[in-house]
Amino acid sequence: MMIKNKEQTVAVVGAGVIGCSWAAYYAVKGYKVNVSDVKEGYQENARVRISTLAAEIPNTDVEKAMEQVSFFTSIKEAVKGVDLVQENGPERVDIKQQMFADFEGFAPEKALLVSSSSGTVPADLSAKMVAPERALIGHPANPAHLLPVVEICGGQNTPRALVERLEKFYRDCGRVTATLNKPIEGFVINRLQTSLLREAIHLVGEGVVNVKDLDSLFMASLGVRWASIGPFLTGQLGGGEGGFRGITENILSSLFASMGFESISIETLDMLEQQTNQFYPMDKMKAFAKVRDERQKAVLEIQKSHPLPTND
Ligand SMILES: NC(=O)c1ccc[n+]([C@@H]2O[C@H](COP(=O)([O-])OP(=O)(O)OC[C@H]3O[C@@H](n4cnc5c(N)ncnc54)[C@H](O)[C@@H]3O)[C@@H](O)[C@H]2O)c1
Structure with a gap:
């Protein structure tokens, strides 16, 4: 695939499972990608992981894609001048709240501030922000570089126009969006997934079926x-x-x-x-x-x- 430079920059904050997946996808799609993480020496592993994931995207020139990626150790530097911040820190509200306060402080005023969170609503993410309505959800499905869906959700007071900007951003980079009418813990994908898993755990726990037979029944x-x-x-x-x-x-x-x-x-x-x-x-x-x-x-x-x- 020819990498067409989008002349836009994305900050991918948190370079774990989902962060590396997003970084690979955005780089292949031609965005400049600023990756950051707090883990000391994370760059080496992250570079290998991102290039491995980029290679899984069909017809990718991995070397070219990796030229788009830069590594940072501070959020302040990583989000400077970007168009969108994609947050992928641990699913801990205290950590995410500080990250969003930092994004608001250091990213441009027009930047979209987005979390990959699996279920924390914008009202919780934005507790330390001056303008909490800027906190948005762009929840991908794992692996984010291959599965096209992104679940979008704004807060109670997020202007519709801001949500529409995020929908457009994801559509322009080839993702399929579904926007929730209102925020709810766990959003839709994980509420469905968790309900099924809760019942599966209950059935195995009660001795009705074992793990393998439940999986086999489900798959068939x-x-x-x-x-x-x-x-x-x-x-x-x-x-x-x-x-x-x-x-x-x-x-x-x-x-x-x-x-x-x-x-x-x-x-x-x-x-x-x-x-x-x-x-x-x-x-x-x-x-x-x-x-x-x-x-x-x-x-x-x-x-x-x-x-x-x-x-x-
Ligand atoms: N793993 C999945 O299947 C999946 C799917 C969809 C969404 N998510 C969501 O994506 C987010 C990331 O999940 P993950 O599975 O990649 O977690 P992970 O533990 O693999 O990665 C988290 C990364 O964040 C880094 N980090 C911690 N504090 C930080 C800080 N202050 N600044 C920058 N980086 C920091 C960690 O060092 C780590 O590399 C979570 O909100 C999760 O709910 C995960």
Whole structure:
């Protein structure tokens, strides 16, 4: 891939798992990248890691990409003159609060100040800032240099125009964005992931199934399905003529009751029915099912042609 210089500079603060992934991606996309970390002598490892990850991005001239990357040991120097700061420090609110106060103090006034946080809301990140509305979330999925999605979220008082600038920034560098209507701890991806993992831990903890069988069951069922379509389209397709409302009334409500979950209110059900019909009209179900099945077959093929290593 030809590296086209974007003439923009990004500071990647925190050069661990996600920071190195972001640095590799931004460098390959032609941004100047200022990496910084507090760990003494981190540069050597970070350089190797960033170039290894850059090489995983198809058709990359790694040497050229690495020319875009500079290493710093202070936030003050790393964020000077940048267009965007991507924070990747540990998931500790005290550390992130100090970082955001530093970004506000040392980065240009027009710079976008963004955290990769997996679940800390902007109101918590920005507690030490003079203008807390500047704190934004740009939460990637690991590995950030390969998976295109970024979950975006501003604070309660963040101007819509600032969120739109961030959406545009990520879209311009080839990422797919999803913006939350309002902040919530864990955002969407990790609330979904954590709910599933909590139940998986509970099932193994109770001796219902072991770790390997749970993983196998998951990969052969929900893993295939959810790599193809989301849970609401799944329900719309699974409910026959009744769509999502049908499957909820016929199956989900008794499952909820037997597991002791709070029942779904009529208002929520009405809203879900309205939205599922709006986004997945019943007269298009055949077309949706066809794509679902093609995708599911492709995922099954990939699983078969890339078997997991065995312990023998
Ligand atoms: N690992 C994942 O799967 C994943 C996915 C999405 C988002 N995230 C989020 O990304 C962030 C980073 O996670 P990670 O897994 O890369 O963590 P990590 O522990 O691998 O990296 C954190 C880095 O921050 C550095 N650091 C600590 N204090 C610092 C400071 N004051 N200034 C600069 N650097 C400092 C550490 O030395 C370390 O290199 C977290 O907020 C995490 O929730 C992680």
